[in-house]
Amino acid sequence: MSKRPLIHRLCIIGVGLIGGSLARALRQAGAVDQVIGCGRSVDSLQRAEELGVVDHYTTDPARAVAAADMVVVCVPLGAMRGVFEQIRDHLAPEAVVTDGGSAKGSVIEDARAAFGELPAGFVPGHPIAGTEKSGVEASFARLYNQRRVILTPVPESADWAVARTRRMWEAVGARVTCMSAAHHDDVLAATSHLPHALAFGLVDTLSRWEGEHEIFEYAAGGFRDFTRIASSDPVMWRDICLANREALARALRYYTADLAHLTALVEQGDGAALEAIFRHAKERREQFLALLEDKH
Ligand SMILES: NC(=O)c1ccc[n+]([C@@H]2O[C@H](COP(=O)([O-])OP(=O)(O)OC[C@H]3O[C@@H](n4cnc5c(N)ncnc54)[C@H](O)[C@@H]3O)[C@@H](O)[C@H]2O)c1
Numbered sequence: 547m548s549k550r551p552l553i554h555r556l557c558i559i560g561v562g563l564i565g566g567s568l569a570r571a572l573r574q575a576g577a578v579d580q581v582i583g584c585g586r587s588v589d590s591l592q593r594a595e596e597l598g599v600v601d602h603y604t605t606d607p608a609r610a611v612a613a614a615d616m617v618v619v620c621v622p623l624g625a626m627r628g629v630f631e632q633i634r635d636h637l638a639p640e641a642v643v644t645d646g647g648s649a650k651g652s653v654i655e656d657a658r659a660a661f662g663e664l665p666a667g668f669v670p671g672h673p674i675a676g677t678e679k680s681g682v683e684a685s686f687a688r689l690y691n692q693r694r695v696i697l698t699p700v701p702e703s704a705d706w707a708v709a710r711t712r713r714m715w716e717a718v719g720a721r722v723t724c725m726s727a728a729h730h731d732d733v734l735a736a737t738s739h740l741p742h743a744l745a746f747g748l749v750d751t752l753s754r755w756e757g758e759h760e761i762f763e764y765a766a767g768g769f770r771d772f773t774r775i776a777s778s779d780p781v782m783w784r785d786i787c788l789a790n791r792e793a794l795a796r797a798l799r800y801y802t803a804d805l806a807h808l809t810a811l812v813e814q815g816d817g818a819a820l821e822a823i824f825r826h827a828k829e830r831r832e833q834f835l836a837l838l839e840d841k842h
């Protein structure tokens with residue numbers, strides 16, 4: 547007798563990089579029977595079907611979630627509440643509803659506003675994996691392999707729902723951790739949202755520099771490495787910065803103060819202090835890289 551897959555009917559709302567990669571990975575793992583894609587753009591849903599990422603698609607969220615045992619919402623944060631409102635009255639009784647949104651407090655707030663009483667199957671989540679590219683064409687099955695996924699269950703989340711969400715991510719090779727949404731948002735403000743804001747900000751600043759043309763002509767690997775993430779989707783990052791604005795503003799203020807200190811050291815020509823900062827940073831980055839390698 548063949549084993550039943552983990553998920554019978556998977557519904558992905560927002561079949562882009564994150565949702566498309568999850569569908570591909572679950573299929574490759576043999577963990578899903580059927581994938582239904584849902585979004586706003588028929589062209590991109592059609593492309594998802596051609597690529598074999600989804601079996602069927604619809605632009606109607608209510609129809610998409612009907613009979614799905616796992617619903618994963620992978621739209622930009624600003625679209626979460628609208629999607630929750632559209633699916634609220636159409637979920638199967640034991641469906642798990644999870645998401646891939648980059649901030650968690652705002653998703654929970656949006657779900658409370660849309661659902662009123664949260665369903666027991668609601669389990670907010672965030673895969674800490676991605677690229678600067680968007681859309682289903684950019685999706686790939688290995689994205690979550692050996693990467694972290696953070697779940698931020700709410701008091702209403704049932705144990706069975708958290709366990710099923712955890713098993714889904716583990717089936718695609720991820721390492722799952724649970725924490726509070728507030729802690730998640732503080733940590734991700736520092737390690738993801740702050741660097742994105744800085745990269746976008748730096749390219750924008752330099753592009754208004756006098757002689758901009760010449761500056762970019764002489765930029766090379768250092769500039770490219772530092773600013774790769776400034777090629778990310780501006781709407782997605784606008785939404786993330788707004789959704790996590792308090793924690794991000796704190797991180798930006800903290801960084802600005804250190805930047806002012808760095809500016810003073812440069813002005814004073816304090817080589818010893820600069821070297822100490824750079825040594826410490828290099829050491830910590832090497833520790834971080836070793837940690838990453840350990841995971842792969
Ligand atoms: N890109 C990353 O590196 C990354 C990493 C982790 C989490 N996330 C989060 O995952 C989510 C999706 O990001 P992505 O990178 O896959 O973006 P994406 O642009 O590749 O995909 C988003 C998809 O959602 C669709 N969509 C937009 N509004 C919609 C709506 N109202 N209803 C239905 N579909 C809609 C778009 O058409 C698109 O297909 C975001 O919440 C983001 O914060 C992104």
Ligand SMILES: O=C(O)C(=O)CC1(C(=O)O)C=CC(O)C=C1
Binds near residue numbers: 673675676737775778
């Ligand atoms: O590698 C990248 O390009 C990413 O931006 C991925 C990244 C990040 O590491 O900041 C971006 C947003 C997330 O929510 C999670 C992961």
